[in-house]
Amino acid sequence: MTLAAKESRKRVFIRTYGCQMNVYDSDRMADVLRPLGYALSDSPEQADLVVLNTCHIREKASEKVYSELGRLRDVKVERRRDGADLMIAVAGCVAQAEGEEIARRQPAVDIVVGPQAYHRLPELLAEAERKAALRRAGKRLPGAGVLDTEFPPESKFDHLPAPAGVRAGSAFLSIQEGCDKFCTFCVVPYTRGAEYSRPAQSVLQEARALVAAGAIELTLLGQNVNAYHGEALDGSTWSLARLVRAIGEIDGLRRIRYTTSHPRDMDDDLIIAHGEVPQLMPYLHLPVQSGSDRILEAMNRGHGRDLFRRLVDRLRDRRPDLALSSDFIVGFPGESDADFDATMQLIDEVGFAAAFSFKYSRRPGTPGAALADQIPESVKAARLAALQALLARQQREFNLEKVGMTVPVLFAEPGRKPGQILGKSPWLQSVYVEGPASLIGSIAAVRLIEAHAVSLAGEIVPSLEAAA
Numbered sequence: 438m439t440l441a442a443k444e445s446r447k448r449v450f451i452r453t454y455g456c457q458m459n460v461y462d463s464d465r466m467a468d469v470l471r472p473l474g475y476a477l478s479d480s481p482e483q484a485d486l487v488v489l490n491t492c493h494i495r496e497k498a499s500e501k502v503y504s505e506l507g508r509l510r511d512v513k514v515e516r517r518r519d520g521a522d523l524m525i526a527v528a529g530c531v532a533q534a535e536g537e538e539i540a541r542r543q544p545a546v547d548i549v550v551g552p553q554a555y556h557r558l559p560e561l562l563a564e565a566e567r568k569a570a571l572r573r574a575g576k577r578l579p580g581a582g583v584l585d586t587e588f589p590p591e592s593k594f595d596h597l598p599a600p601a602g603v604r605a606g607s608a609f610l611s612i613q614e615g616c617d618k619f620c621t622f623c624v625v626p627y628t629r630g631a632e633y634s635r636p637a638q639s640v641l642q643e644a645r646a647l648v649a650a651g652a653i654e655l656t657l658l659g660q661n662v663n664a665y666h667g668e669a670l671d672g673s674t675w676s677l678a679r680l681v682r683a684i685g686e687i688d689g690l691r692r693i694r695y696t697t698s699h700p701r702d703m704d705d706d707l708i709i710a711h712g713e714v715p716q717l718m719p720y721l722h723l724p725v726q727s728g729s730d731r732i733l734e735a736m737n738r739g740h741g742r743d744l745f746r747r748l749v750d751r752l753r754d755r756r757p758d759l760a761l762s763s764d765f766i767v768g769f770p771g772e773s774d775a776d777f778d779a780t781m782q783l784i785d786e787v788g789f790a791a792a793f794s795f796k797y798s799r800r801p802g803t804p805g806a807a808l809a810d811q812i813p814e815s816v817k818a819a820r821l822a823a824l825q826a827l828l829a830r831q832q833r834e835f836n837l838e839k840v841g842m843t844v845p846v847l848f849a850e851p852g853r854k855p856g857q858i859l860g861k862s863p864w865l866q867s868v869y870v871e872g873p874a875s876l877i878g879s880i881a882a883v884r885l886i887e888a889h890a891v892s893l894a895g896e897i898v899p900s901l902e903a904a905a
């Protein structure tokens with residue numbers, strides 16, 4: 438590329454908040470912007486366009502966006518002083534939930550685009566640039582930026598370019614979106630819309646393209662990924678289990694993961710697949726939220742603690758070494774000490790390898806926000822501390838059990854210290870070793886030698902055949 442061509446390239450900085458589906462969406466937004474001449478930038482200061490791909494799940498997550506927007510406004514003002522500009526776009530779940538409110542709170546925002554509409558970014562950008570140019574020329578325009586928070590009739594998946602590349606051998610693949618379950622604490626059904634499964638063929642095509650581009654691990658994504666029911670070419674409907682088996686046949690693919698699952702959709706076929714599909718990793722993220730039937734009912738989860746325990750037993754029958762992970766919410770409205778004890782007891786009985794836990798956050802528009810008997814912050818904090826202490830103990834024990842084993846590790850990135858590389862075990866533990874950066878993106882056999890709270894130290898074993 439000539440110097441002039443290089444200089445004429447535009448740069449986009451994308452900051453991603455929230456879940457893995459947003460990580461996937463951010464990559465796809467980069468794919469959409471690339472044909473317009475946008476290359477990725479590492480910082481807002483060097484970018485012509487900044488996209489904040491936002492999360493609305495808890496209050497803290499969505500408030501972060503506004504402080505970041507304040508900082509970006511300052512960059513924009515400075516840029517304009519120099520006769521240039523910075524375009525600011527807000528994408529993702531805050532964009533969907535708060536729409537015009539965003540531009541009202543921060544008029545520097547040029548584009549607001551929801552999670553189902555970002556394939557239209559080129560048109561939105563053209564419109565926003567036109568408006569910005571008029572404003573720079575001193576025109577006063579009604580309204581602020583350009584807004585698209587529709588749930589369009591066309592699926593974004595049919596309008597996205599092929600994924601551009603694979604980082605370190607591992608790729609996310611969204612197969613299902615949205616949610617119809619309406620748990621009473623959760624914003625997702627409102628921000629992502631109704632449940633939708635991509636057709637099996639289109640998923641398989643993308644999976645093959647990702648493997649051809651160097652992926653040896655695929656993580657299938659969906660807010661309710663195991664509710665997947667995609668249409669197949671012959672008109673039949675494929676379950677997640679059926680899809681996993683088909684993806685398992687792609688030559689060169691070594692690992693399959695999927696997230697996030699709902700206990701209600703954990704069917705027999707999927708449980709059996711865990712014992713039969715060699716590429717399906719022995720790790721399952723299965724959020725339970727609470728161990729109290731009363732609270733599970735109030736949350737509208739559609740299952741009780743017994744169903745969850747039975748599921749775990751059946752999964753462990755098929756895959757005894759399965760690492761179980763989960764999500765927990767403490768302090769849902771009406772949660773008594775006895776309810777909380779029931780959660781602690783469930784954790785004790787099940788034993789988790791990892792977990793995410795949160796204080797209940799009151800989200801506007803959800804039924805939970807309107808419930809009486811909201812729990813004081815101090816009680817939530819104390820419960821969360823107790824719960825996290827128990828989960829941390831379990832995670833450490835789980836890690837300790839693996840010490841002495843030789844296991845395949847997929848290396849993803851350099852470690853914190855020079856000469857170290859960091860990867861994932863089959864059970865999704867972080868493992869670091871002394872090793873060459875050339876191993877990043879590949880699987881090597883590692884003997885695990887030391888367990889820490891959230892990681893393990895290991896050493897590379899020369900032959901992969903030695904791996905467990």
Ligand code: SAH
Pocket residue numbers: 494495622623624625660661697698699724726764765766795796797798799800
């Ligand atoms: N679809 C997944 C979870 C999506 S949100 C499922 O059904 O489990 C990820 C996690 O955020 C949830 O599992 C829940 O534990 C947490 N979460 C969602 N809404 C929350 C709220 N209002 N307050 C606190 N945590 C919340």
Ligand code: SF4
Pocket residue numbers: 616617618619620623624625626660661699
């Ligand atoms: Fe939210 Fe419940 Fe849907 Fe999960 S299943 S996304 S927690 S409403």
Ligand code: F3S
Pocket residue numbers: 454455456457458459491492493494529530624625628629660
């Ligand atoms: Fe957040 Fe939206 Fe994901 S609210 S957790 S980014 S689906």
